[in-house]
Amino acid sequence: MRIIVQKFGGTSLATPAYRDLVAERVLAATRRSLLPIVVVSAMGRAGDPYATDTLLELGRQVGADDAPRETDLLMACGEIISAVVLAGTLRRKGLPALVLTGGQAGIVTDRNFANARILRVQPDHLRRHLDRGDVCVVAGFQGMAETGDITTLGRGGSDTTAAALAVAVRAELVEIYTDVSGVKTADPRIVPEARTLSMLSYEEIFQMAQQGAKVVHPRAVELAMRANVPVRVRSTFDDPEQEPGTLITHGFEADTQWDAPARVVTGVTHLAHVVLCSLDGPLDHASTVRVFRLLADAGISVDLINVAPDRRRFIVAGGDAARARRLLEDTGFSVQFNPDCAKVSVVGTGMRGVPGVMASVVEALADEGIPILQTADSHVTISCLVTRADMERAVQALHRKFLLDAHAARTAD
Amino acid sequence: MRIIVQKFGGTSLATPAYRDLVAERVLAATRRSLLPIVVVSAMGRAGDPYATDTLLELGRQVGADDAPRETDLLMACGEIISAVVLAGTLRRKGLPALVLTGGQAGIVTDRNFANARILRVQPDHLRRHLDRGDVCVVAGFQGMAETGDITTLGRGGSDTTAAALAVAVRAELVEIYTDVSGVKTADPRIVPEARTLSMLSYEEIFQMAQQGAKVVHPRAVELAMRANVPVRVRSTFDDPEQEPGTLITHGFEADTQWDAPARVVTGVTHLAHVVLCSLDGPLDHASTVRVFRLLADAGISVDLINVAPDRRRFIVAGGDAARARRLLEDTGFSVQFNPDCAKVSVVGTGMRGVPGVMASVVEALADEGIPILQTADSHVTISCLVTRADMERAVQALHRKFLLDAHAARTAD
Numbered sequence: 066m067r068i069i070v071q072k073f074g075g076t077s078l079a080t081p082a083y084r085d086l087v088a089e090r091v092l093a094a095t096r097r098s099l100l101p102i103v104v105v106s107a108m109g110r111a112g113d114p115y116a117t118d119t120l121l122e123l124g125r126q127v128g129a130d131d132a133p134r135e136t137d138l139l140m141a142c143g144e145i146i147s148a149v150v151l152a153g154t155l156r157r158k159g160l161p162a163l164v165l166t167g168g169q170a171g172i173v174t175d176r177n178f179a180n181a182r183i184l185r186v187q188p189d190h191l192r193r194h195l196d197r198g199d200v201c202v203v204a205g206f207q208g209m210a211e212t213g214d215i216t217t218l219g220r221g222g223s224d225t226t227a228a229a230l231a232v233a234v235r236a237e238l239v240e241i242y243t244d245v246s247g248v249k250t251a252d253p254r255i256v257p258e259a260r261t262l263s264m265l266s267y268e269e270i271f272q273m274a275q276q277g278a279k280v281v282h283p284r285a286v287e288l289a290m291r292a293n294v295p296v297r298v299r300s301t302f303d304d305p306e307q308e309p310g311t312l313i314t315h316g317f318e319a320d321t322q323w324d325a326p327a328r329v330v331t332g333v334t335h336l337a338h339v340v341l342c343s344l345d346g347p348l349d350h351a352s353t354v355r356v357f358r359l360l361a362d363a364g365i366s367v368d369l370i371n372v373a374p375d376r377r378r379f380i381v382a383g384g385d386a387a388r389a390r391r392l393l394e395d396t397g398f399s400v401q402f403n404p405d406c407a408k409v410s411v412v413g414t415g416m417r418g419v420p421g422v423m424a425s426v427v428e429a430l431a432d433e434g435i436p437i438l439q440t441a442d443s444h445v446t447i448s449c450l451v452t453r454a455d456m457e458r459a460v461q462a463l464h465r466k467f468l469l470d471a472h473a474a475r476t477a478d
Numbered sequence: 479m480r481i482i483v484q485k486f487g488g489t490s491l492a493t494p495a496y497r498d499l500v501a502e503r504v505l506a507a508t509r510r511s512l513l514p515i516v517v518v519s520a521m522g523r524a525g526d527p528y529a530t531d532t533l534l535e536l537g538r539q540v541g542a543d544d545a546p547r548e549t550d551l552l553m554a555c556g557e558i559i560s561a562v563v564l565a566g567t568l569r570r571k572g573l574p575a576l577v578l579t580g581g582q583a584g585i586v587t588d589r590n591f592a593n594a595r596i597l598r599v600q601p602d603h604l605r606r607h608l609d610r611g612d613v614c615v616v617a618g619f620q621g622m623a624e625t626g627d628i629t630t631l632g633r634g635g636s637d638t639t640a641a642a643l644a645v646a647v648r649a650e651l652v653e654i655y656t657d658v659s660g661v662k663t664a665d666p667r668i669v670p671e672a673r674t675l676s677m678l679s680y681e682e683i684f685q686m687a688q689q690g691a692k693v694v695h696p697r698a699v700e701l702a703m704r705a706n707v708p709v710r711v712r713s714t715f716d717d718p719e720q721e722p723g724t725l726i727t728h729g730f731e732a733d734t735q736w737d738a739p740a741r742v743v744t745g746v747t748h749l750a751h752v753v754l755c756s757l758d759g760p761l762d763h764a765s766t767v768r769v770f771r772l773l774a775d776a777g778i779s780v781d782l783i784n785v786a787p788d789r790r791r792f793i794v795a796g797g798d799a800a801r802a803r804r805l806l807e808d809t810g811f812s813v814q815f816n817p818d819c820a821k822v823s824v825v826g827t828g829m830r831g832v833p834g835v836m837a838s839v840v841e842a843l844a845d846e847g848i849p850i851l852q853t854a855d856s857h858v859t860i861s862c863l864v865t866r867a868d869m870e871r872a873v874q875a876l877h878r879k880f881l882l883d884a885h886a887a888r889t890a891d
Contacts, residue, residue: 266704292728315705350843357837357840358837361836362833364833366831371852372853372862374849424770424771430763431764438787439784439786440783440785441855444856
């Protein structure tokens, strides 16, 4: 049995006309002799009645936000409604569709409401339906704890549902349908000439997602990667023949150069609102530990960390900055905050072992007169902190440097 | 046809008694209905007559080091001798063994002598032998350019040969036989209580190798990873029933927690001889570019890079430091060098998204009174630069902090 998991985002499900398109994509899979499992997000965007944010706000209005268990129960309804609506559409098109909640599909989670983690997948029920040839429409973003409580999976939850089910039933492909044509070399709002990547590796999409690209959630990529299930990101609204989207695999292709990938940099990403925190001057060890522990205990992620004897610098997300400041200042630390920062990154597994990529990054920004406030590099990512005002130009400069001139991309020169 | 690639390092081939053990390991594979491809390194260690370093020295004595093409030809003999000797041993044990050079096995490289890169593998010849049931003993570390020139693959070359052949013939496993029992949680010479890891992911071994662990070469891991071929690292000298070694895969196991790996840190690694280079004070952009470009053009890798408006700091390998200093000072830069440094790193895919790992790293070193000169972190690795004198204690402290107390490893606390 050849199984495909097809995940549709909220925009793709927002109107009857869109849902007809979605049904077309599901029917197309069955015509290719694939048995689809369909995973859905809540319909529409914030403001639409069944969207996650709307339900959350509704809960807030009635005080349900004090009861995390009930907030999750409420939010889970968004995807269930979506699933019921889509299953109806599919049945009208002649497909034997039925709805499963996350729990019914076998997603077992811990009881960490609002951000539950999947402990395992028990796909027995799902499998019985697949054996019968049923098209299961699964409510994404949700699971069930062993206690029977309905939970939600937090950000990227529906992608995670799709990947987890694909792994559990050994699907041959996960298709993530969204409203963009695939993974781009940069954000097209900043770089109009950004291209859709036809292929990239799990590790690259993982890094790009970590560094700000918002297409597939890293948790979903990690699950698919570990089980070696290919993921295709594409738009519901594109002609499937014309626009195949982006295929994400381990990246091994017969025609790839074995030992010397030609593409040094795959994409340029950015995080628009980050805050540079500096604790300069000497500081005893215990205090340094205290700083990081305080932030970790408050669930605040730090990044671009630089600890040296005379300084401790790091960035936090814009949304966490006020809380980080309060925490640190309340504890008596003197912290400088530079709120108008952005992180721009170049990502590519092809830069492994290729000398001079950092030189090219610095050069691209230097040519534009853009000061670099801080850097970080791993073997597949180089990130620079710049001012928010310089961000767009920095992304454009890096995109130009590495991607548009094919020769430059090849030699990192 | 179920194929296994078995690679044996120089120590494993050094004596007749050891080669009998190697033959045992090959016979054991055939008893499991696997068809082995055997890849060998040059016999023995530096000083032994056919070891790579000995042949290199021999070439140097006759001035062959001025002729890179002939040096490669000479070095390639080490593995060919090894292959012929082992094939003879295998035939005496009743196996239909024969020798293939790298070129005969289909390893096609560029003409970058001494450090050639594999362009492709043409396994037709190898396949014909496999179809006949022959046990091919392939000389590792070498290939052939399209011009017919014999080339060598540089560091980790035999591991790379093994992985490339496994990918080309779709082997179900690569076994790397060495003189240690597998991949350890830390260097046992520094941490006597270091454990052998029974399982880890490609990405972890890749990071560990980059950060100083010397078991499998990163190039080989990357090839295996991209083609999803599992790699097992084990000792020729262990009882195979008792000591299965370390299995390297994408890391997905039915009994793994799906979404929440229990192991935050997998291992602690170190690089003993690195030099911190500091160009402090203001410096114009063009000069910063110049610094990195000079080093890149000279093939000098830089790491732990920190570029900020008032400083540019990075490390280079101890062996590159004198050259880096000369290059930079000759060009008029004023550079401070701190030669007595070491890099210690904790590696683990389990640290993704887990807050507080950096706090724990700083804490572990603080508790020992070890100053941190610089830090770098990616999502799966945190590295600290310390003085060489503090290195052993730093590795021990981190190993204790993350690995020995099971609860601590679980919560990163």
